[in-house]
Structures are given as C-alpha cells and as structure tokens.
Amino acid sequence: MTGKQKKQALVFWTFRMMALIVVGLLAWILVFIFIKGAGVISWEFLTTAPTEGMTEGGIFPAIVGTLCLVVGSMVIAFPIGVMSGIYINEYAANNLFVKFIRIMTNNLASIPSIVFGLFGMALFVNTLGFGDSIIAGSFTLGLLVLPIVIRTTEESLKAIPNSFRNGSRALGATKLQTINKVVLPMAVPNILTGLIISIGRVSGETAPILFTVAAYFLPKLPSSIFDQVMALPYHLYVLSTSGTDIEAARPMAYGTALVLIIIVLIINILASTIRNVFNKKVK
Amino acid sequence: MDIISAENIDFYYGDFHALKGISMGIEENSVTALIGPSGCGKSTFLRLMNRMNDLIDNTRMTGNLIIDGQNIYDKKVDVDSLRTKVGMVFQKPNPFPKSIFENVAYGLRVAGEKDRYVLEEVVENSLKSAALWDEVKDQLKKSAFELSGGQQQRLCIARALAIKPKIILMDEPASALDPLSTSKIEDLIFTLRNDYTIVIVTHNMQQASRISDKTAFFYLGELIEYGETRQMFLKPRLEATQNYITGRFG
Numbered sequence: 414m415t416g417k418q419k420k421q422a423l424v425f426w427t428f429r430m431m432a433l434i435v436v437g438l439l440a441w442i443l444v445f446i447f448i449k450g451a452g453v454i455s456w457e458f459l460t461t462a463p464t465e466g467m468t469e470g471g472i473f474p475a476i477v478g479t480l481c482l483v484v485g486s487m488v489i490a491f492p493i494g495v496m497s498g499i500y501i502n503e504y505a506a507n508n509l510f511v512k513f514i515r516i517m518t519n520n521l522a523s524i525p526s527i528v529f530g531l532f533g534m535a536l537f538v539n540t541l542g543f544g545d546s547i548i549a550g551s552f553t554l555g556l557l558v559l560p561i562v563i564r565t566t567e568e569s570l571k572a573i574p575n576s577f578r579n580g581s582r583a584l585g586a587t588k589l590q591t592i593n594k595v596v597l598p599m600a601v602p603n604i605l606t607g608l609i610i611s612i613g614r615v616s617g618e619t620a621p622i623l624f625t626v627a628a629y630f631l632p633k634l635p636s637s638i639f640d641q642v643m644a645l646p647y648h649l650y651v652l653s654t655s656g657t658d659i660e661a662a663r664p665m666a667y668g669t670a671l672v673l674i675i676i677v678l679i680i681n682i683l684a685s686t687i688r689n690v691f692n693k694k695v696k
Numbered sequence: 697m698d699i700i701s702a703e704n705i706d707f708y709y710g711d712f713h714a715l716k717g718i719s720m721g722i723e724e725n726s727v728t729a730l731i732g733p734s735g736c737g738k739s740t741f742l743r744l745m746n747r748m749n750d751l752i753d754n755t756r757m758t759g760n761l762i763i764d765g766q767n768i769y770d771k772k773v774d775v776d777s778l779r780t781k782v783g784m785v786f787q788k789p790n791p792f793p794k795s796i797f798e799n800v801a802y803g804l805r806v807a808g809e810k811d812r813y814v815l816e817e818v819v820e821n822s823l824k825s826a827a828l829w830d831e832v833k834d835q836l837k838k839s840a841f842e843l844s845g846g847q848q849q850r851l852c853i854a855r856a857l858a859i860k861p862k863i864i865l866m867d868e869p870a871s872a873l874d875p876l877s878t879s880k881i882e883d884l885i886f887t888l889r890n891d892y893t894i895v896i897v898t899h900n901m902q903q904a905s906r907i908s909d910k911t912a913f914f915y916l917g918e919l920i921e922y923g924e925t926r927q928m929f930l931k932p933r934l935e936a937t938q939n940y941i942t943g944r945f946g
Contacts, residue, residue, distance in 0.1 A: 419763035506753060576790040580852070583746060584803035584859060594806065595792055 439689070440694040443674070451670030453664045458664075459672070462632030472669050476643030477634055478547075479616055479676065482626065485551025485638070486615045487608065490558050495604060498566025503592055522560035527620040529557045535626035548638040550626025558611035565607025569600040583632035602692045609684040613677050620624050629655075645673040699724040699863065699893050700745060705759035707740055709752070715742050716917045724862075727885060727894045729904035729925065732914035732939070738897050741914070742865050745895065746782040747775050764862060780807065783856035787868040789848035790842035791855070796823075796832050799840045799851055800836075803859035818858050826854035827884050846877025853884065857892075864888070864942070866896040872905065883908050901941055905929045913937045 414422070425605040457471055463471035497514075505511040533553025543549040573596055619627075627647035635642050652666040653659065698721035706941050707715035713733070713814065715737045722728050730738040743749045744761055762769050794946055798805075800819040809815060819836070823829040828850040831844070840851055850868060856864055869893065870878040885894055885907050898904050904911055905925060912922040913936075921928065921937045932938045 574790075576786060576788060577792060578749065579751065580786065580790040580792065580855075581802070581806075582751065582776075583748060583779055583784040583786075584806065584855065585776045586802070586806040587776055590806045594802070599793055 414680040446667060446674060449664070450667035450669075453628055453668035454671060458668055463630065466662075467630065467652060467665065468661040472643075472645070472648060472665070472672060474632055474634060475643040475645045475669065476672065476676070477507050478627075478644040479646075479673070481547050481635060481642055482550050482554055482622065482644055483612055483616050483680070485547055486554035486558065486579050487612065489551055490556030490562050490611060491608060493555075494559050494562025494607075495566050498563045498570065498604075499562070499592065499597075502567045502570040502643075503588070503596065517675050518560045518563050521556075522564070525620075526557055526580045526625075529553055530621040530624050532556075533621060538625055543639065545624075545626055545628075545641045546639045547635060547642055549628055550642075551638075553621045553625045554615045554618060557618065561611050561614065562607050565610070566600070566604050569603030569607075570596060572598050572603065598691075602688045605684055605688045605691065609681055609688075610681065612680050612684070616677050616680070617646055617673065619644075619650055622647055644674070645669055697724065697763055698722055700895070701760075701762040702741075702744075703760040703762070705741075705744065705757065705761060707737075707749070707758075708756045709740075710754050714917050715744075718919050720912060720919060720922050722893065722895060724893050726887060726909040727889050727896065727907055729839070729908035729911045730895065730897045730914060731899070731901065731904050731911060731940070732920075734899075735849050736914040737917040738912075738914045739867055742895060742897050745863065745865055746784050748784065748893065750775065752929050780859045781861055782863045782865060783859060783861035783866070784865045785849070785852050785856055786868045788872050789845055789852050791843070791848050791851050793839065793841060795837050796840050796843070796851060797836040800854050802855060807859065819854075822854040822858040823851075825857050826850045827880065827887075828854055836923070844877070846873050846880060849873060849877065849881060850884065853881075853888075857888075861892065863893045863895065866894065868897050868899060871899060878903075887893055901929075901943070911938060915940070 459471060459476065460473050461471040462474050463472065494564055497518075500512060501511055505514075530553060532554070533549060537543045537549035537552045538545060541549075543552075577595050577599065581595045582588070586594070622644050625642045626641055628641040629643075629651055631641060631643050633660045649666055652662045652669060700722040702718050702720050705718040706713070718737075718741060727914075730742060732738050740749065740776075744757065745763065745768075749755050749757070755871055757769065762779075763782065766773065792802060794802070797819055800822050801809075801815045804815060804818060815832060820829065820833075823832060831847060832838075832851075838901075840848060843851060849872075853864075853869075870881045873881065882903060885896065888894060889909075896908065906927045910923065911925045911928045913920045913928070915936060921932060921934050923933070928937065929941060932941065
C-alpha cells in the first residue's frame, strides 16, 4: 500500500469505527432494557393497573395515558405547525417579519422542556382553568413539538423545486390550488417524518407533563379530556425514585421502559410505512 | 392584426434594468423566435406575456403589453385566467408527479371541469396534437416520470394545449433534449403554428431558422433587430445581428 492509500484506509476505518460505536451503544441500551424488563412483561402487566404499592400488577393506565397524550398533542401541534410551515415557505415574503418568526421558532426549540412544563402549568392548568388534565398536558406537549413540526414542514416544502409550482401556475392554477394539488402531495412524506419525530418526543417527555397532567397513582381510566392520567415516562420516574419499595418495583420500572420503547418503535414503523406508501404514490 | 403588442416596455429586477424600451408586435398564428446571448432579456420578455415574472420578488415593469386586445398588466386582469389563454412550456420538462392522464387533465381540473367524458376527450385530443398519443394511449395511468425526457416535454406541451390557449410560450423547450427528441418537438411546433401563436426562446440558431417565421434579436436588454427570419439569417440589417448569428460572439 502506498502512503496515499494507507491514509485513505485509516480515514475509512476511523469513520467506520465511529459509526459502529454508535450502533453498539444503541444496541447495548436496547438489549439491557430488554433483559431487565422482559421478565415482567405479561398480558396481565399490559392490561391491569398497578397494585401493592406499585410493586405488583401492571401499567395499563399509564399506557392509555401516554396514548391519550400522543393523540392530544398531535391534534394540537400538527395542524398549527403544518399551517405555519406552509405560510412561512409558500406565502410570506422573505422579509423581517418572517425572519423574526423563524428565529422565534428556533428559540422555541431550544427552551428546556421543564420550562414548558412550568409555562403549561401557569397558562393551561391555572389561568385557563383546565386543571391537571389531558387537555393541559396535550397543549403543553404540543407547544414543545411545534417547532419540530414547523421546521420539517418548511424544509420539506423548500425541497420541492419551483419548476413544479411554476408549471402549475402557468396552467392557470391559483396559488392555493398549486399548494393543494402539487406541492403538498409531494411534501407529505417528509412532513410525516416530522410527525414521527414529534410522536417519539412526546411519548418520552416527562418534564412537561409533571405539573400539567401526570398522576402519581390513578388506576381509573380517564373519562374525559379534563381528567388526569398516568403516563409511562412519569410512571417510570415514580417507580425508580419514590415508590413504597423501590427495590421491589425495579423490575416493573424496566418493564415500563421496555413498553415505552416498544410503543415508540411501533408508532415509528407504522408512520414510516404510511410515509413509504405516500412516497410510492408520488413517484 | 398583431395578437401581441409590446409598447415601450422597461423591466427591472431590483436595480437591474433587464429590458429597455422594447416595442414589437407578434402576428396571430405565427412562430416568433427570440434569440440572443444569455442574460439578454429574451426569457424575461417571454415571461412577461403570461405574467410569470409576477412570481419573482422585487420586480417592476413600465410600458404596455397588449394581448388579444387587452392590456394584461391592467389592474382588473385576472392573472390566472390570462394564463389559460397564454400557455407556457418550460426549459426542463416539469410534469407533475401524477399519471399521464392527470397531467394533461390538470389545467381543466383546476378550472373546475369534473365531467369524466369531457376530460377523457380533451386528454386524448391534446395528446394527439402533441404527437404523443400513439406512444402512451395504453398507459395513461402510468406515472409521467416513467416517460423519457423527450416524451415528458411533449406531455408538457399536451398539458398546455389541453386548456386551449391562443398563445404558447416556449422557453428553450428542446435545450435539455437529445437531437431526435428535439426534431420531434420542432416538427410539432411546425404543425401547431396553424392553430396557435407560438413565441419561442432558443439558443439554437439552426432551430430558430428552421421553425420560425420571424426572429427577434435581443442584446443587453434591448431589441436590436426584428424581422422575417429568412431575411434575418440571410441578410441581417445590422452587423451585431450578423456577428451573433454566425457565432462570432454570444
């Protein structure tokens, strides 16, 4: 090997090792959680409420609660975020106002989630009087992921060449028709990616739900959006820090973590299947 | 009678003075070629005729552009319906990510046509006029992206024909295509001149001389010479035109 080739090989192997380290760590986490948590997973664990000071029973109310919060926050964040993204990229002129919106969106994305929790408590729980409830938690989580939805929408619209827009306008289509019939259908797969990322984020966040919705122990399922619910990430926190018998609850904690990961995985797979179907349609 | 009449048009991109005092008339059912080196303003002038320059920020125009008896820059003009009268074919084929059928039907659908029978008839006629029907008649449901570049461009012409424009603007329609596809497009333009007024921007001198009735030579934003194509190519009045046509600059 010449010196030049050696250098090439060295760089190649360094990059490859880095990539392997990432994959390795990820696999380690998954395997670790799986080994520790798989033992407690059973039909009963998935379908009953915790009992015996949360050292026995299951996590059903927390699963339901997390699903409620995912759906609730998406119902709030998705329309607002997608419409804002469309406005920014398709309608707004590239002026100071839009630059301001963009900077604010980026700032919003970098605010720590606990701050969102505090804000959510002040606005939705207290000022608007929702109390600790699914709706207050959904709004708070929705706000948290709004920047992600706005940005992915904006980026996916930006990726569509203007030649398609011009082609449509040149045939007498209005701006709205062009967006509806040409631009959006092409952007949907990438916009859905934003949805997937947001769902992953929402289902795992603990801080924003801490003061707005999450219940310490509530075996009863919610009957309206104004009820409190348990949620998987908070339940995991409770089991690991403040149960009556933390050691005895440890396997339940790993089981909860495993369920949380699996739920996020399932949602991801579902969403990317939908995305692929759309992708095929576009092509 | 001129179907298009430009009167003393000036056009600016921001501070850049892209067109300077352009006046010219274009006859109905003729082919007019706009030639000139890159940046001379010929494409800008073309895009004024269906107001596509409106979509570019920070532009300004003065002068009058009369199409079919109407000043198209009048405030009362509905730009979307103007564009159904003045169709356009772009430099690169830009079919939509839809089926061949839906591409051709697009202009009618956005205009509110829902009758399946009407749509089918117009799609068939347009594809026939664009000399594409025989190649695609059995695969109308296939994605337009599966067609070759030349076929895609003829599809874009069919798409423009479907809304029955009076005028078709073509912005270097064959510059991204191979010689065979190019000659098909040229044949097509030759037959379309019977029913449409065609204004075509081209960098290809032979193409301009083959297909156009009249030729306009633009340079640095000005209309240098405009006249019968044969006369322009055989005996141009100005030396600048002669030099450009023979390839001495540009």
